[in-house]
Amino acid sequence: xxxxxxxLDNAATTxxxxxxxxxxxxxxxTAWGNASSVHGAGTAAARAVExxxxxxxxxxxxxxxxxxxxxGGTESNNLAxxxxxxxxxxxxxxxxxxxVEHPSVSEPARWLGRLGAKVVRIPVDARGLIxxxxxxxALKAGLDLVSVMHANNEVxxxxxxxxxxxxxxxxxxVFHTDAxxxxxKLPLEPAKIGAGLVSVNAHKxxxxxxxxxxxxxxxxxxxxxxRGGGQEGGLRSGTLNAPGIAGFGAAASLCSxxxxxxMTLLRDFFAASVLCAIPGSALNGxxxxxxxxxxxxxxxxxxxxxxxxxxxxxxxxxxxxxxxxAGKNRPSPVLLAMGLGRERASSSLRFSLSRYTxxxxxxxxxxxxxxxxxxxxxxx
Amino acid sequence: MxxxxxxxxxxxxxxxxxxxxxxxxxxLDDGDELEVLLDxxxxxxxxxxxxxxxxxxxxxxxxxxxxxxxxFRKSS
Numbered sequence: 001x002x003x004x005x006x007x008l009d010n011a012a013t014t015x016x017x018x019x020x021x022x023x024x025x026x027x028x029x030t031a032w033g034n035a036s037s038v039h040g041a042g043t044a045a046a047r048a049v050e051x052x053x054x055x056x057x058x059x060x061x062x063x064x065x066x067x068x069x070x071x072g073g074t075e076s077n078n079l080a081x082x083x084x085x086x087x088x089x090x091x092x093x094x095x096x097x098x099x100v101e102h103p104s105v106s107e108p109a110r111w112l113g114r115l116g117a118k119v120v121r122i123p124v125d126a127r128g129l130i131x132x133x134x135x136x137x138a139l140k141a142g143l144d145l146v147s148v149m150h151a152n153n154e155v156x157x158x159x160x161x162x163x164x165x166x167x168x169x170x171x172x173x174v175f176h177t178d179a180x181x182x183x184x185k186l187p188l189e190p191a192k193i194g195a196g197l198v199s200v201n202a203h204k205x206x207x208x209x210x211x212x213x214x215x216x217x218x219x220x221x222x223x224x225x226x227r228g229g230g231q232e233g234g235l236r237s238g239t240l241n242a243p244g245i246a247g248f249g250a251a252a253s254l255c256s257x258x259x260x261x262x263m264t265l266l267r268d269f270f271a272a273s274v275l276c277a278i279p280g281s282a283l284n285g286x287x288x289x290x291x292x293x294x295x296x297x298x299x300x301x302x303x304x305x306x307x308x309x310x311x312x313x314x315x316x317x318x319x320x321x322x323x324x325x326a327g328k329n330r331p332s333p334v335l336l337a338m339g340l341g342r343e344r345a346s347s348s349l350r351f352s353l354s355r356y357t358x359x360x361x362x363x364x365x366x367x368x369x370x371x372x373x374x375x376x377x378x379x380x
Numbered sequence: 381m382x383x384x385x386x387x388x389x390x391x392x393x394x395x396x397x398x399x400x401x402x403x404x405x406x407x408l409d410d411g412d413e414l415e416v417l418l419d420x421x422x423x424x425x426x427x428x429x430x431x432x433x434x435x436x437x438x439x440x441x442x443x444x445x446x447x448x449x450x451x452f453r454k455s456s
Contacts, residue, residue: 038395038426040433046399054403064400065392233393 005315006361010204010293011153011181011352012319016247017206023250024208027243035240036231045242052249056200059252061189062215068232069245072212073180074104076199077147079214079236080176081108083222084145084197091116096138097147098122098130098159099337105147105178122148127286128157128338135164139171146173150198151182154334154350155285156294158186165194174220180204180212184255185263185292196220202244206355207251211244260292263353270351270362271295277366278373284335284348293353298335298344302376307349310372316365319350382453384413390447394422398430401452405436408454413439418448428452 007015031048033041049069057064070076085093095109099121106121113119120138123131130148139146146168151158161177168175176197179188184205190198197220201212216222216235228237267290275281280300299307304320311318320332331345351365387404389397401416408414418424424447428438431452439451 035395038398038422038430040430043395043398043402043430043433046395047402050396050399051403054400 003315004364005317006357006365007317008351008353008357008361008365009317009319010354010357011156011350013203013209014206014354015356016208017251017254017355019254020207020247020250024243024247027246031242031246033242035242036229045240048242048246049240052245052252055249055252056213059188059255060198060200060215061191063218065233066190066215066218068214068216068236069240069248070212070214070236071210071241072203073102073178073199073201074212076180076201076212076214077102077104077176077178078108079225080197080199080216080222081105081145081147082112082225083235084174084176084220085112085117086223086225087221088144093117093145094120094143095145095147096120096122096135096143098149099124100128100152100154100157100334101147101149102153102178102180105149109147118142122146124337126338126340127289128152128155128284128334129286129289130159130164132160132163132167136167136171139167139173143168143171143173145176147176147178149181150177150179150188151186151291151294152285152334153181154332155296155338156181156291156352157285158182158289158291160289161193161195169194181291184252185260190215190217197222202248202251205251205255208244208247211241211248213248259355263355263357264292266353266357266359266362267292267295269359270353270366271297273362273366274369277370281373282344284338284340284344293357295351295353296348297351298340298348299373299376300344300347302347302373304347304349307369307372307376310375311349311365311368314368314372316368319352320348382411382413383408384415384451386415386417388417389423389427390417390419392423394426395430397423398427401427401431402434405431405434405452405454410454410456412454413451414454415449415451417444418450420447424448424450 031045033045035045174196183200198215284296335345437453
């Protein structure tokens with residue numbers, strides 16, 4: 001009998017949906033041409049690309065011409081931040097980001113700082129929500145760009161993006177939001193939010209790795225960071241990954257509000273069960289403004305790295321930080337930014353659900369987790 | 381009664397313009413028509429060629445301002 005495996009690290013990446021794999025396989029057979037070539041093979045590839053572009057555009061209520069395909073969320077975030085700065089003047093550019101951003105936002109912003117840009121880090125509260133008065137003060141002092149993620153990758157806190165965008169508009173700043181975690185899970189309409197730039201990707205929604213997109217509001221002036229053949233309106237050169245993009249479109253078409261409602265029930269069941277069954281456990285992040293698939297809990301007196309390995313040995317895969325920060329053996333910078341303290345930040349695990357998560361999986365995890373925490377505390 | 385849909389492909393580069401026209405035709409019934417606005421130059425040559433390769437019929441083609449208006453009839 002195959003040992004049971006429960007994958008609860010879907011905020012890091014998701015399993016490819018077989019329907020997406022089928023769409024990609026079909027595209028590999030029929031859309032392998034260069035989507036910039038005007039002959040039949042090129043047009044077939046362009047057709048796969050445009051079908052996906054229209055799917056993503058219609059799901060976000062934008063024009064297909066406002067969607068730029070990229071290699072993923074990291075490139076989309078880099079393109080948004082550096083592209084806007086280079087369209088202006090990096091040395092005089094003024095950018096702010098929240099203290100809980102993914103490094104693909106904070107690092108390009110810091111790099112701009114080395115080129116002479118003014119870089120402001122906006123603090124968050126204990127739930128991970130941005131401190132709006134601090135943002136407003138920074139806007140009053142003058143900003144060109146504000147980047148705040150739609151939902152946090154570690155604790156799932158959903159930011160008040162409409163209010164943030166409104167503040168930005170009032171003070172003449174462009175608002176960028178990294179929606180890689182929320183796309184397909186929360187309503188995401190850039191025009192309704194008031195965002196000028198929005199990053200999304202495929203592999204968080206059971207699509208392929210290496211594919212993403214940036215929404216850029218029509219008329220917004222920004223520059224390319226990849227230069228070459230001038231694909232994607234000159235804003236992202238490079239031969240388009242038509243089969244991957246077809247997979248992105250297919251993955252987007254499979255997301256639904258019903259699926260999120262199901263995950264919300266599972267999330268709440270699991271969080272309540274853990275908090276009730278394991279003494280000294282505490283939920284991190286906001287209980288209400290939270291992604292439908294995120295549970296992040298600290299276990300007092302437990303090393304999260306050690307607990308993670310114990311669970312892994314039982315076939316349960318979770319995370320002790322964001323995938324990019326994992327392996328660095330340090331407390332979660334997100335939890336530290338929330339002011340939770342090193343001990344609590346070093347004892348947290350993230351359980352992120354997906355369309356494949358079932359209640360019986362969570363019941364199994366709860367049992368093994370309880371045993372693992374007890375063992376860790378006994379060993380301490 | 382055949383229907384006629386419109387699609388503005390001004391500013392859309394080749395072959396994305398052909399691809400979008402073909403996707404729009406996918407949604408129509410046989411005999412329905414698609415009126416597209418195209419830029420002059422390569423689009424005015426490439427799009428009708430791609431439509432013809434896919435078996436759709438060019439019904440009419442005329443200049444409109446700096447571009448073209450072309451009507452294609454869907455044929456499966």
